[in-house]
Amino acid sequence: MKLWKKSVVLSIALLALGVARMPYEAGLTRELRDARLLPSALDIGTVEKIGQTSAAVAFGGLRTLIATFLNLRAFTYFTEKRWDDVADTYDTIVDLAPHTRYYWDSGYWHIAYNAASYYMYDSTLAPVRRKEAWRTSILKGRSFLERGIRNNPDDWVLHADLGYLLSDPNKFPAFKDQRETFSAAADAYQKSAETGKALGYVRRFRFYALARVEGREAQALALARELYAEGTKNRTPTFLSLLLVLEAHENPSMDTTARAIELFGTPQKAYSALSGHWQRINERFPIFGIAEAMATLENRLSIPEKDRVLNQPLPAPRNLEKSFNE
Amino acid sequence: MSTATHIPQKGSHTGRILIIATHAFTQLVRMKVFYFLAIFAIITIASNFFNLPQHEGPESVGTNVLSQIKGWSFGTMHIFSVVLSIVATALLLPKDVEDRTLYTILAKPVPRFDYLAGKLLGVMLLIFISLALMDGLMTLVLQIRTSMVAKEQMEMATTLGWPQREIDALRAETFSNGPSWSMQGAVIAVFLRASIMASLALLISTFSTSTLFTTIVSFMVYFIGHFQADARDVYLHGGQAGEGMIAKVTSLLFALVLPDFQIFNVIDAVIQGETMPIIALGKLTLVALYYAMFFTIASWFIFSDKEF
Structure with a gap:
């Protein structure tokens, strides 16, 4: 057979088999794309x-x-x-x-x-x-x-990164609505936790963000109680202070001093942790009931007037505007 | 020389094909192809030293290097296998003509199909062994580095007082970036794509007049083959954007004639940590088998009564 005749036969075979394989390849491409094994077009x-x-x-x-x-x-x-x-x-x-x-x-x-x-x-x-x-x-x-x-969407680290960015005190002025930002941070941490792969701190950080959202205190308190029930691993000073704050918010007539001692173990530990919380003004944590508890603890611990944290001026909030003018 | 005359043949097809394949393999090995493995080793080991500073927590320390080792190693394997499959196959027939080996072989009762299949198998064997060696080296380097990264992370996690459950989860996540069965599947996908290219180059070399022509045309088909799926999409789903009939017919022709190389890009997903199911690999193997068989039979069809 001459080469041109062979070429014609081969071309016909190529086209005919092409018609037969096209649906298979199209289906396989779809399948691989659905399984995220094939990238989308550049x-x-x-x-x-x-x-x-x-x-x-x-x-x-x-x-x-x-x-x-x-x-x-x-x-x-x-x-x-x-x-x-x-x-x-x-x-x-x-x-x-x-x-x-x-x-x-x-x-x-x-x-x-x-x-x-x-x-x-x-x-x-x-x-x-x-x-x-x-x-x-x-x-x-x-x-x-x-x-x-x-x-x-299943990557817990990226969700947690977003939560971290939105709760970063050094970035607060960049976002116009602080309530919306804390709320978005809490939601980001929640999505991270929902992947089932996140490390333990993520749920605790969600609580820290949620505690700062006005109007979602009850939700934050429910989460805090859940985390508290999980054992000592979540009971950091920040966590316990915020738990106290949210309980005081829910029940303003609560004896915050007694509860603080119960949570922290001793009056000294309670005073030390609450003082730290009181002075963390840059992070915009809520402070319901903290001042009352601290005042009572200062009296009970006989802290000299000059050393009392409540008598000292609060640390100056970080002035970002100043940084822009330096 | 013509095959029009029937020549009685002795021995099995398989036996003859294997002898020719072994000869082709030896012929290629003598061209110092395996020196490339030294370059591969350097690239794989070098990829360990590009650990850029990062801000992530202990859970992510060092994981970038793991995907970098995979990326560089697979990239090298990919380039090597495609270049070798095209160039080695393009060389085989002209070299046999030049050395006059072809006349000696075809003068014997060796069917031309056996000759072509043997030559192709020799190239594929060389690619397979090279890839297996590269895969072995990559897996070894990756395993060692993964263990180092995991150890570093474990030390940090223990120092930070993480609960055991979280340490175990972190360890599992780190090792998921290390050697895996999906990675081995991706190496097979590299081999499958190279096999298609080798059989395609064989087809082109049966009617081509020079090695250069075969090489250039093969590379062109290789690159255009990565757009076959796009051409198919234009044909199957086009029309909404007002494409004309000519565009549809052209895209159909592209889709029918060219092999779809894009489906073998699953390698990228595996490097990024996706799992490749065995069924997907099986389907890719079927596609590769189809192309390799079709191109080999087509090569024989052209070569069967070619005069030398």
Whole structure:
């Protein structure tokens, strides 16, 4: 048979078998995509950013390899304080490897923490511009992290990261509605705990966030009682102080001193823990009933007037505005 | 030379194919292909030293290096296997013609199918052994590093007074980033893709006039094959965006003619910690078998009465 005739026969066979295999391959692709084994198509912007050579490699099924190299590049940008490049590179990295926790985690950290802190002290900018850059960077970091969560809803660390960012006292001024922010932090910690893989501190941190949401005190108290019942591992000074506060909120006529001694074991321990709580003003923890308990404990422990925490001025709240003007 | 004349043959097909495969394998080994393993070893070991600073808690310390080892090792395996499958196969026939070995073999009662299948099997054997060695090295390095990371994390967790249940959970999570059966499945997926490429290169080399042509065309098909699934999607689900008939027919042709290499990109998901079910691997194997068989039979069809 002549080559051209063979070519015709072969082409017909190729097309006929192609028709037969197409539904199988289409079904398999769908199946693998549903099982998260196949990535979605690369964004056109990502292709442009990584360049043609890298795009070819990425299309060839080596996206994670390109992502590791871009991660090294992002680190160089970080050391050179090229924050826009850091953010851009992480956007590309997570497009290439959307299910690698490390990239979301590192990306959000660079944007919301490192870049934001840099802008805060960037003397080349006017104070107003500094503050705006600082705030924008934090919001960008939050948005990046939320995107990571949407891509990895079962990842407890990313949920916990969001909870941590929203409860960070150094970031409070970046978020307009503090109540909404604490509430979102509590919800983030809850979602982290619901994955079933989170470490023990996550539920306790959820409680810390929830305790600061006005209107959700009852819910916070119910959670505190649940955590308390689980044993001593959750009974940190912060936890016990907040439990006391929420009980006092629920029942204003409660004997807070007696309850404090019951919770902490001794009047000395109770006074020490409550003093610490009283002075943690930057974290905006509620303080119902604390002052009364401390006053009674100061009398009972015969603490000299000059040493009484209630007689001393509260530590000055951290003034971020000052940082922007330094 | 023509096969039109029937030549009585002795021995089994399998025996002949295996002898030719062994010969092709030896021929390729003599080309110092295994030197590449030294480069692979350097890359795998080097990937250990790019531990960038991170802010995460004890639960995540060092885990980035584990996925980096997998990423770099799989990347190297992937590139090596694809390049080797194309170049080695493209070389085989022209080299046999140049050395005149081809005439000696075909003058004997060796069916041309056995000759082609043997050559292909030799290349696949070489790729398989190379990948197995690389896989062994990667698994060893990954296992050692995972144990080191786990030890470091355990020490930190114990110092911080974590409850035993949490320490155990952390240990399990860390080891889930280490060597796994899914990782072995991904290595098989690398091999399957390389096997398809080798059989495709064999087909092209049966009608090609030069090694260079075979290599270039094979690489082009390899890259375009990663868009086959997109072409298929355009054909199956297109129309909403107002694509014309020409676009639909072109995408259909692409989908029918080219192999779908995108489905083998499951490797990336495994590197990121996803589990590959055995059924998925089985289905990928079926796809690879189909392509390898079709291309080999097609190669024989072209080669069967080719004059030399």
